[in-house]
Amino acid sequence: MIRYLINGILLFEICVILIFLPPKQPNDKDMPKIASKAHSMPASPIRKLVPYAEQAKKDGKKVHHLNIGQPDIETPQVVLDKMKNLDIKVVEYSHSAGFQSYREGLSDYYRNFGINLNPNNEIMITTGGSEALIFAFQTCLEPGDELIVPEPFYANYNGFGVTAGVNVVPVTAKIEDGFALPPISEFEKLITPKTKGILICNPGNPTGYLYSKEELETLRDIVKKYDLFLFADEVYREFCYDGAEHYSCLQLEGIENNVVLIDSVSKRYSMCGARVGALISKNAELMSMALKFGQARLSPPTFGQIAGEAALATPQSYFDDVIEEYVERRDIVVNGLNKIEGVGPKLASVLVDGGLATFAAVAAASVADIQKILDEAEGNYARFSPDTWPQQAKLATEGKWDELKELQDNLDGGKAK
Numbered sequence: 243m244i245r246y247l248i249n250g251i252l253l254f255e256i257c258v259i260l261i262f263l264p265p266k267q268p269n270d271k272d273m274p275k276i277a278s279k280a281h282s283m284p285a286s287p288i289r290k291l292v293p294y295a296e297q298a299k300k301d302g303k304k305v306h307h308l309n310i311g312q313p314d315i316e317t318p319q320v321v322l323d324k325m326k327n328l329d330i331k332v333v334e335y336s337h338s339a340g341f342q343s344y345r346e347g348l349s350d351y352y353r354n355f356g357i358n359l360n361p362n363n364e365i366m367i368t369t370g371g372s373e374a375l376i377f378a379f380q381t382c383l384e385p386g387d388e389l390i391v392p393e394p395f396y397a398n399y400n401g402f403g404v405t406a407g408v409n410v411v412p413v414t415a416k417i418e419d420g421f422a423l424p425p426i427s428e429f430e431k432l433i434t435p436k437t438k439g440i441l442i443c444n445p446g447n448p449t450g451y452l453y454s455k456e457e458l459e460t461l462r463d464i465v466k467k468y469d470l471f472l473f474a475d476e477v478y479r480e481f482c483y484d485g486a487e488h489y490s491c492l493q494l495e496g497i498e499n500n501v502v503l504i505d506s507v508s509k510r511y512s513m514c515g516a517r518v519g520a521l522i523s524k525n526a527e528l529m530s531m532a533l534k535f536g537q538a539r540l541s542p543p544t545f546g547q548i549a550g551e552a553a554l555a556t557p558q559s560y561f562d563d564v565i566e567e568y569v570e571r572r573d574i575v576v577n578g579l580n581k582i583e584g585v586g587p588k589l590a591s592v593l594v595d596g597g598l599a600t601f602a603a604v605a606a607a608s609v610a611d612i613q614k615i616l617d618e619a620e621g622n623y624a625r626f627s628p629d630t631w632p633q634q635a636k637l638a639t640e641g642k643w644d645e646l647k648e649l650q651d652n653l654d655g656g657k658a659k
């Protein structure tokens with residue numbers, strides 16, 4: 243009897259102890275702590291709109307996803323033929339700076355624009371423009387350094403900044419100025435002893451703005467004055483419209499050692515999956531240091547380089563056709579936006595001067611505005627993506643052509659004013 247009683251008391255105590263034990267923290271012992279860097283890494287801003295778009299779909303609305311920069315334009319035939327007829331027995335690593343033949347081909351490509359580059363030490367092939375940006379930051383910037391970037395800007399610059407421990411400092415380009423380069427005085431206000439560089443995207447994603455030679459020359463002056471790096475993301479260099487010509491930062495005289503160029507085949511030849519880009523600079527020390535990062539990751543992708551090299555033979559007619567098509571899409575989106583009730587004067591669409599036709603900026607569209615549009619929509623709506631600048635959303639018209647046509651029909655038929 244007493245034994246049962248003692249057993250009962252013991253059982254009761256064990257239960258009490260179990261109940262009052264503090265709950266086990268997953269991070270306590272059985273899981274190592276994730277680095278704070280990973281927590282600071284920003285998730286894609288496009289994700290913020292996913293729940294709204296999903297809700298709109300649940301409510302039976304058709305959502306046109308025009309937000310992801312994945313062109314549906316066909317890759318040049320010369321590339322597809324090359325890849326179909328490959329006869330390779332071993333998929334090898336390449337030189338860490340990429341195939342010599344490809345670097346020579348790229349040097350010829352740049353010579354056509356009056357830019358002379360030594361293929362042996364001024365061009366390094368990378369895994370997309372993304373890796374070129376990462377290598378550029380890792381090579382040139384210390385953790386804690388500051389990098390001034392005209393905003394709105396390509397949202398992943400924030401992520402690359404976090405990867406390198408660098409603080410991205412935005413300088414606002416105004417929509418009412420068509421996103422022209424902010425006055426140099428605005429840059430100067432932001433310069434501190436930690437400022438190490440300026441990053442521009444030309445033509446700009448998402449603004450489409452194409453910097454003039456004069457604007458770039460003002461940047462050259464400030465870069466010289468404060469001894470800064472000028473990172474020039476020119477991955478959209480082919481996408482200039484209405485006869486406008488691209489002027490490269492590599493053409494700026496007197497800052498050859500400051501300019502670091504980012505290139506990519508992704509959008510130029512609609513080859514995002516090739517994962518090939520390039521890091522380019524005339525600064526010999528910078529390039530030899532960057533190559534060490536390249537050596538650590540061994541090699542850029544072999545198939546991607548074969549495709550990239552083949553793409554150099556793409557005829558001009560390919561680019562002419564692509565630009566004609568993008569202009570047509572731009573017009574559909576911009577004209578369509580102007581017809582949407584509630585977008586009208588409040589969310590006036592702006593077609594940015596001579597810029598990248600794949601983007602149309604929409605003034606004053608916050609995530610809340612967009613949510614409202616999706617909530618109130620009775621018919622069909624396009625999905626906007628929020629950008630780094632809260633006052634603006636962007637629409638990427640690289641989306642599916644059929645979707646755009648459908649959107650146009652809906653706008654013309656249903657919600658048109």
Ligand SMILES: Cc1ncc(COP(=O)(O)O)c(C=O)c1O
Nearest residue numbers: 311370371372396447506508519
């Ligand atoms: C402005 C800009 N820079 C760089 C990239 C990186 O592209 P990738 O790594 O595919 O070359 C992109 C991709 O959309 C971009 O828009």
